[in-house]
Amino acid sequence: MSTLQKIRQKIQAREYYLSSHAEEEMMADDLERDDLEHAILTGRIEKKLTHDLRGTRYRIEGQAYDRRWIHVICRFEETHELVIITAYAL
Numbered sequence: 001m002s003t004l005q006k007i008r009q010k011i012q013a014r015e016y017y018l019s020s021h022a023e024e025e026m027m028a029d030d031l032e033r034d035d036l037e038h039a040i041l042t043g044r045i046e047k048k049l050t051h052d053l054r055g056t057r058y059r060i061e062g063q064a065y066d067r068r069w070i071h072v073i074c075r076f077e078e079t080h081e082l083v084i085i086t087a088y089a090l
Helices: 003-012 020-028 033-042
Strands: 016-018 044-049 057-063 069-076 082-089
Touching: 003 033, 003 044, 003 057, 003 082, 016 020, 020 033, 020 082, 033 057, 033 069, 033 082
Parallel strands: 016 082
Antiparallel strands: 044 057, 057 069, 069 082
């Protein structure tokens, strides 16, 4: 199973959590949880960010429901939980 498929599986099962930073950025860009879920479920991993001691991050590029392009940055914790680090409009 690809990394994107694993991320999508967590999103579909609602087995993820938003960081407080993600919530702040989403509020600033008028994004809802549905928007970031839609972007992940229909988008692509645009970049794999490996230079972080806390683990690999994935930048997913996709569209919100209003068709704006957004980035969602996420990572898997050691416990295999998916964390949405941030999400923002481009």
